Amino acid sequence: xxxxxxxxxxxxxxxxxxxxxxxLDARGNWFMRDxxxxxxxxxxxxxxxxxxxxxxxxxxxxxxxxxxxPTTEGQWxxxxxxxxxxxxxxxxxxIWRVNHDLSIQDHxxxxxxxxxxxxxxxxxxxxxxxxxxxxxxxxxxxYVADAVLQGLWQPQDVLHADLPSRFNYVPSPYxxxxx
Numbered sequence: 247x248x249x250x251x252x253x254x255x256x257x258x259x260x261x262x263x264x265x266x267x268x269x270l271d272a273r274g275n276w277f278m279r280d281x282x283x284x285x286x287x288x289x290x291x292x293x294x295x296x297x298x299x300x301x302x303x304x305x306x307x308x309x310x311x312x313x314x315x316p317t318t319e320g321q322w323x324x325x326x327x328x329x330x331x332x333x334x335x336x337x338x339x340x341i342w343r344v345n346h347d348l349s350i351q352d353h354x355x356x357x358x359x360x361x362x363x364x365x366x367x368x369x370x371x372x373x374x375x376x377x378x379x380x381x382x383x384x385x386x387x388x389y390v391a392d393a394v395l396q397g398l399w400q401p402q403d404v405l406h407a408d409l410p411s412r413f414n415y416v417p418s419p420y421x422x423x424x425x
Contacts, residue, residue, distance in 0.1 A: 251313055254327035261328040266420035268310075268324060269297060269334040273383055274341035274353025276301040276310060279334070289334035290417060297336075311354035320414040321422075332419035339415045340380025342373045344389035348398060352380060363390075363399035366406040379413035 269277040269289040279289060279298035286296035301307055313325040314333070322339040324331045333339075341353040350373065351357045358375035365371055371382040371390050382390055393399040410417055 248309070248312055251325050251327055257328065259328070263323075264326075264329055264331040265423045266332075266334065268331050270322075270336065270339070270341070270353070271297065272337040272341065272381060273385075274343075276307055284420075288418060288421070290336040314354060316415065319416065320410070321416045321419040323419075334420055335415070335417045337370075337381040338372065338379060338409070338413075340375075340378050342375070342380045342382045342386075344382060344386040344393070346389065348389060348393050348396075350375065352377070353383075360393075360399060363394070363401045364404040365401040366404050366409070368406055370406070371401065372404070372409070374413065379409075379415070 266284050266289075267279050269279055271277060277283075277289070277298040277300050279296075283296055283298035286293050289297060301310075310324045310326075314322065315325070316322045316339065322333045322335065324333060342350050342358075343353070344350050349357065350360060356377060358373075358377040360373050360375055362374040363371065364374065371387070373380060373382060390399070394401060404412070409415075416422065
């Protein structure tokens with residue numbers, strides 16, 4: 247977490263949390279969800295309008311990614327100064343990119359080592375790693391195939407519906423607040 251964020255937390259400890267305004271899609275892109283986007287429905291599985299506007303500002307994205315982490319309950323958030331902004335997940339909290347040498351890094355640029363490879367009934371590939379669980383980016387399936395063929399990864403079957411509880415993440419912190 248950035249030092250400036252830690253200082254803001256000390257200066258303003260009682261800022262209310264924010265829900266529903268930030269989303270992470272299945273390709274590791276960040277989306278800002280204003281009130282109009284939120285009114286269109288959920289971030290995951292809803293309409294394209296419900297996703298909101300994709301963030302394009304590199305410095306803002308870097309700031310979000312440096313300050314992105316989970317609670318012990320599996321709700322992922324971005325610490326924006328003194329305010330905790332909970333993230334709506336289209337897929338998983340981390341999106342893995344596989345490099346040509348079969349090393350991996352998450353959508354925030356953090357490297358990790360693969361502990362398990364999983365395959366759900368929808369054909370999605372996931373990695374459980376030294377730093378967390380996430381979906382493999384759809385553009386990296388050739389590298390996944392290479393890793394499997396080389397015997398480096400052995401996909402284990404998993405049910406899509408079991409992923410959040412098995413890997414301790416909450417796809418929609420906003421929906422918990424509404425309940």
